[in-house]
Every structure is written in structure tokens, then in C-alpha cells.
Amino acid sequence: MADVVEGERQLRRLLWALSAFQEMHAVEQDLDDVALSCKHLLDQVTTSAHTSGRRIVDELTIPSPWRERFAQASVGSTRLAAGPYLHDLEKFVDEWEKEMRHLETHRQALHRD
Numbered sequence: 703m704a705d706v707v708e709g710e711r712q713l714r715r716l717l718w719a720l721s722a723f724q725e726m727h728a729v730e731q732d733l734d735d736v737a738l739s740c741k742h743l744l745d746q747v748t749t750s751a752h753t754s755g756r757r758i759v760d761e762l763t764i765p766s767p768w769r770e771r772f773a774q775a776s777v778g779s780t781r782l783a784a785g786p787y788l789h790d791l792e793k794f795v796d797e798w799e800k801e802m803r804h805l806e807t808h809r810q811a812l813h814r815d
Contacts (some may be wrong), residue, residue: 740798741766751789757788764791771798 748763764772772786772794779790 726795740795740802743795744792747788747791750784752782752784758785759788759791760784763783 734814743765746762746763746765749757749761752758761769763771772791775794776786776790779786781787781790
């Protein structure tokens with residue numbers, strides 16, 4: 703009977719490990735998809751000239767989930783009531799891409815070990 707109980711414990715550990723692996727793989731796949739779809743964001747937004755001489759982004763034209771990510775990354779940033787500066791969105795896209803490249807470097811290092 704002890705063998706059956708120990709076998710059950712091992713099976714449960716394996717199932718938990720498999721579940722964690724599948725979840726990690728799903729997250730990595732989502733990140734891969736995001737990394738490939740970042741630059742197009744700038745072509746999808748509507749901008750307008752402002753009297754300040756800078757271009758302003760119509761926030762509602764930023765597709766989800768990017769609008770939420772940009773909003774979180776922009777907390778505390780200077781902006782106009784009319785919307786955020788286009789320059790800030792461009793900077794966000796550039797920084798996101800740098801982070802994705804950095805993440806890829808880490809992934810490759812993990813797979814080499």
C-alpha cells in the first residue's frame with residue numbers, strides 16, 4: 703500500500719511540474735507574439751498637431767492592450783489634457799522593443815546552459 707501512496711505522490715508532483723511548464727510556455731508564447739507586434743503600433747494611432755508645436759496622440763486609437771501598458775508606463779509623465787505626446791509613445795515602443803531583445807538574450811542564455 704505504501705508503494706501506491708508514494709506512486710500517487712510522484713504522479714501529483716509530475717502533474718504539477720507539467721502544469722507549471724505549460725503555463726510558462728504559454729507566457730513565453732504571449733511575449734513572443736508581443737515582441738513581434740510592437741512597431742506597427744505607431745502606424746495605427748491617430749495624431750494631431752497641437753499649438754505647443756508637438757504632435758498629440760488620440761489615446762482611443764491606441765489598440766488594447768497597448769493603451770493600458772502605455773498608460774501604466776506613463777504614470778507621472780507630463781502630458782496635455784488633449785492626450786499624450788507622440789514622442790512619449792515612440793519612446794515607449796522603442797523601450798519595449800529593447801526590453802524584448804534583452805529578454806530574448808536571457809532566454810538564449812538559459813537554453814545554452
